[in-house]
Amino acid sequence: MTNVRAAIIPVTPFQQNCTLLWCEKTKKAAVIDPGGDLERIRDAIAQSGVTVEKILLTHGHIDHAAGAAELRDELGVTIEGPHEADDFLLQRLPEQGQAYGIPARAVTPDRWLQEGDTVSIGELTLDVLHCPGHSPGSVVMVSKSERFALVGDVLFQGSVGRVDLPGGDGKALIKSIKDKLLPLGDDIAFICGHGPMSTIGQERQSNPFLQGDGLI
Numbered sequence: 001m002t003n004v005r006a007a008i009i010p011v012t013p014f015q016q017n018c019t020l021l022w023c024e025k026t027k028k029a030a031v032i033d034p035g036g037d038l039e040r041i042r043d044a045i046a047q048s049g050v051t052v053e054k055i056l057l058t059h060g061h062i063d064h065a066a067g068a069a070e071l072r073d074e075l076g077v078t079i080e081g082p083h084e085a086d087d088f089l090l091q092r093l094p095e096q097g098q099a100y101g102i103p104a105r106a107v108t109p110d111r112w113l114q115e116g117d118t119v120s121i122g123e124l125t126l127d128v129l130h131c132p133g134h135s136p137g138s139v140v141m142v143s144k145s146e147r148f149a150l151v152g153d154v155l156f157q158g159s160v161g162r163v164d165l166p167g168g169d170g171k172a173l174i175k176s177i178k179d180k181l182l183p184l185g186d187d188i189a190f191i192c193g194h195g196p197m198s199t200i201g202q203e204r205q206s207n208p209f210l211q212g213d214g215l216i
Contacts, residue, residue: 002146003023003146004021005022006019007020007044009044011034011037011063014063014194016193016194017191017194018033018035018037019150020048021150022121023121025122026122029045030052031045032057032150034055034067035064035065036102038067038074053121054080055068055072055079057079058138058153058193060137061153062093062100062104064193066102067104078109078111079111081139082138083112084137085132086137087137093106113130114130126143127142129141129180131177131180132173133163133171133175134162134168136167139152140181147185149190150190151192154173155177155190155198156192156194156195157196157207158198158207160174161193181200186200187201188200
């Protein structure tokens with residue numbers, strides 16, 4: 001990864017990996033999944049010396065999207081993603097927030113993302129994959145040139161996303177991973193929504209949810 005840099009900012013009681021991702025050449029950045037604790041996110045932006053040009057959402061759960069509306073207003077940027085199938089989650093953010101004690105506003109992205117779309121950050125281009133299962137509208141963003149991906153809560157080191165939340169579907173999740181993520185190549189490194197980074201190859205070999213029929 002020569003032209004992409006990332007700072008991971010754990011936010012909310014769920015320790016969600018909010019990610020500040022930027023193009024090293026242009027210092028243009030995106031904030032991915034600002035779930036809360038906006039002061040931490042502001043500090044990371046200041047320390048990195050980058051210019052945020054957009055907010056990206058991988059899906060609509062509270063720990064990923066609760067701070068998106070407020071941060072959009074503060075920074076004067078647009079929100080891109082997730083897929084429109086998660087609109088019902090984004091509109092329910094205030095009630096989700098009350099349940100978990102996380103301040104949240106409902107949010108409608110400026111641009112919904114679909115399979116085959118691309119997202120730009122400076123000179124970086126990320127390809128969009130629609131990967132339902134954890135939520136109906138989950139998306140994964142991949143830089144094929146930099147061999148890097150943002151996978152949200154679709155795939156983790158040694159695990160996969162929960163499927164017991166509204167709209168979750170275990171069979172759809174495994175199909176998304178096997179049909180769309182594994183073919184990307186074993187050398188693809190990824191940042192997930194919680195926990196440490198990993199690679200597609202490591203998960204192909206050792207993730208217990210991806211062995212055999214991969215039924216969960």
